[in-house]
Amino acid sequence: MGQCIQCNSRPMTHVANGYGKDIQACVKTNSIEVYEEEIAIEAQVGASGLPVAAGVAHNIRQKRNYVTHDPGFSIIKPGSHLGFAAFGADGHVFVTIKIGSDIPHANFQVYNGRNVIVAKDGSLRNAKDKEIWTDTLGENHTVVTPANAELISSAEGLLINQDHVDGGPRTSERMTVGDPEESLRRYRMKGRVKKYFGSFGDAVGQMNRPHGICSTAADDIVVADRDNNRVQIFDVYGKVKGVFGSEGTAEGQFNRVLDVCVTSHGRIVASDCHNNRIQIFDEQGKFVRTFGSIGSGYGELDRPFGVAANDKGLIYVCDLNRRVQVFSEDGKFVREFGSESLNKPQYLSLTSNGKVVVSDSVDHKLHVFDSYDGRHLFQFGRKGTNDSQFDSPQGIATDYHGNIIVCDNGNNRVQVFTRHGQLVTCFGSDGSAPGQMSHPQGVCVLSDGGIAICEFGNSRVQIF
Template sequence: MASNMADDFDEEFLTCAICMLNFRDPKILPCLHSFCRECLQEWATKQQPLECPTCREPVRLPHQGVDGLKTNFYVNNLLDFAAAKKGAEPGVPCQVCGGNVEGSKSWCADCATLLCEACTSVHRNLPCSKDHEVTTEETLKAEEAISRFNRKRHCDKHKKHELEFYCESCKALVCTACTVVDHRPGKDHNPVEIATVAQKRKAELQGLFQDIDPRLKEIQNAVKEVDRKMSLLVPSKEEATDQAKAYFRKLADLLQNREQEVLSQIDEQCRADGKALQTKKEAIEFELAGLTSAQTFCQQAVEHGSDVHVLEVGNQVQTRVETLLAKRLDLESDWSEFQFVENTVIVDVEKEVDNFGGVKTNVDVSKCKVSVKPAVQGFQCVAELTTMNQEGRPRVTNSKAVEASMKDPSGTDVRAQVQMKSEGLWEISYTPEVTGNHRLEVKVNSQQVPGSPFDVDVKGNPVLTIGHKGSGVGELNGPIGVAVDKDGNIAVVERRNKQVQVLDANTGQSLRSFPVGGENPVGIDVDSQGRFLVTSWGENCGLRRYSKDGKLLNTYQPDCMRSPHSLAVLKDGRMVVADGIQQSCLLLQPDGSLIREIGKVQLQQPLYVSVDESRDVVFVTDKRAHKVVAFDLDGNRKFDFGRQGDKDGEFQEPRGVTTDPAGNIIVGNSGDGRVQVFGSDGTFKQKVGPVKGGFASGVALTTDGYIAVACWKGHCVELYRYM
């Protein structure tokens, strides 16, 4: 034991890891790391929640703070021993008289003072110190001295008394006086001599010490194994890199060889065709020369020959020309331009590139996970596979090792494609053509992953219809405005029930409702603090703010507001309100005061409004003009799109409008129930619907990216997938 303590007795063991100096009043954290009391106090003021500076273990201080932590008396003893041993060396003076530099020294554990021989003698004879524990220089130099060197502990309450007992009931060290006053033996206290309890505790700790050893060896072996694998990491990488390079060089060589073969074929074909065309050309030119010669002779005879000459050669010329004209000639070259043909198109090669080699790792199929995303008929849908190792960490594997197949309710195959998205993450994409339960089978290394085959419920569009006509919980009557709150729930304004009902966007379940003021509540939005703002037109028109629970907080009825319809709330609390009678949009301060009018004399009947703050653009639906008009927040007109009609990109009394993160503009039609999606510049992209009842009112985008539509005549809210 002495040798072990001697091994621990070095500067590093006696140094605080925070200040890097010898410990001063060392305190022990629950993780058994020690630090100076003052260092810990300063550390605690800088870091919350508190963590151990060495191992980052969370620390919960006692109610007394750092002072309530246990003191590391073992380290204190070592520091005392180090000081005493150093003081006993030649050249160190007595700490009492200041002399006797060369003489032997002793150490008083009670006074923590170094004494020369003369002072030691006096110290032992004084009544107040005759019982102090004094250690001689010979004892300090002995090998086992450190194990016997202990600073005496005194009671905090009775300063002159040593701690000699341990109250087992209170789990506290006490002195003799304490056993008479505060810890008198009885039913509430049981003071026992420290040596007795300490012996028992040492035996318990010895058992723990023995239990640590095999675990320690296990962890040490694990570290060695990790080191061994780390040593193999670079060679493994280099070997795999060399193999990959060789593989792709072979592929490149095959492509280059094939390229040369095709180029050679083109050259050979060009030479053969050139030779054939040259032969054809010569044959045609020969016939051309004969006919040209006969033509010239005939022309000269007609124009310059005498009558006698004409009669002499006329028959001969006639025979020659008739023979040439009657001759059947093959004037066609019977050649068409040759072209290079892509027997395997580039697109198909791109699809197969992922299969040109890969990385094989130790994937544990039993740990692999599949996440099936909501699926909608006619749209590309995805499921995500994560390939993992035995420790449950994502691992790359060869693309050939991952297989996916799908069947629709009739058992017909649905094409499923697999593509690696990142390390260990794979996307399985498919486009279902019918609704109903589909079966998705996923395999890794020819083994089914847990849960495979998976049931995939493919829904139609809309994917969810919430509510029906009524005034009860979950029922809707005249839903006209819709918004999505900070929790992702759908808040819908019911004009006829004069209330706001909050619905779960996933299940459609009604979560709560609250009444709203005004004769005709219509528009709704949510501010940055999650509060609801609702507009109403008609008698007692205005704008009202409600808490998350539906408590009325504020009512705004500025003079500039005559018939507020829809509104949009900006992040800074400003509001844009569409006012049909004012024929403009009102930009308001958070307190409801007017900043400016937007679109005055440029709008005929503005009803719904949405703000894309990323682009500083306000989109307004103009019911009477059958179009959407875009302004900036300064009121400058940017552009507009749409006209009356039932074709794509045309409107029948547009109502709700919103934008998505990609900048697309989504607009609902009240005239025919279509919901159309436009690009950021107003270019038509697609449509969904028509909605139930054929009257699309307010629209909003859910956190999952679905379009939520308030169906005025259908008395419901419908959720649509798009894009």
């Protein structure tokens, strides 16, 4: 066993082997060393909050690279290249770093105060629960917080759960909300149609009461063409790139396809409502597998509706058993949640900070759950026509910052909320002219911030 570079204690505790590395931990300093020159891949924190595996970069034999897990540190040595950040069960910070002479030292400082870290250069690319903040000088700051933490800028400075971030950038230093606020400004200007395509019919490119919509990594738009029992793929200009599906019960056929989503591997997931199953296709629409059958038990479905997929290979499904079920991509049941809160769950969206937002068309509300354990966090909305009220909310999308875009179906409009449920804007009105809507049903966010809406009543897609 090696000798800890921070406290010189010996022996260290063996943690793991992998990728030709020997990973060792020092319990005294809560640090990790990796012996070898190549890069180990992963960094994790155990249930106790202590590191269980780590990945840092080169030059370990010079004992200059290390992982820190220490709630008391104020600044990681300038020059640290930040690769991964996570929080243990106790809320302590766990960060992997690389020290290299080719990295500008002045741009890499990390502060820790009351369980938050701020990376001045906007790094920590693999961190969870992160936001990018930009000060008025144009410098980016990556802010990483524990799950469920509320991070805001106020006249007193940068706050987390109403506590100051000790040592971190403050409002008095011209720290302002950057990218999240910019996205809200864009939403407030929505309402002008950039493009629309589709019409009622069963020819290729036409639609018959479309329901769900999603976008691929290439910004192709995938539409669940419900009453034509097919899925159509369009580019952002409305040109058809693919069509698959037909009416029936065989593999690859549908009996009312209601929603679609795309997995991290690019596969298309479709909810085959009246066949009580989920079907998965490759990017070209070739059938891959199906799972689910009628029932109320674990893994069984009753008219599945909304679907969503995360980057961990999990698929979330709403069905009329008043719950959300989670499956692996090969169709194995993982868990369920929501039965105590939901009445008629319709659509759902997964946020970048580990939340699940579900629309309930009977209660006219949106529910927000923790995606990891299914805890009900909060809800908002009620039946009505005023701002922040709904008439049968349907499709939901969330952007990178957790802002929530929802199709207010019965009110023929789209409403946009912050991740805390505060109204940002609404747009749309009843009609068939560009910018008007007839029962907006599905929504997705494109890479440029555009919002694509599919309309049940007008059988078309509009991009705002």
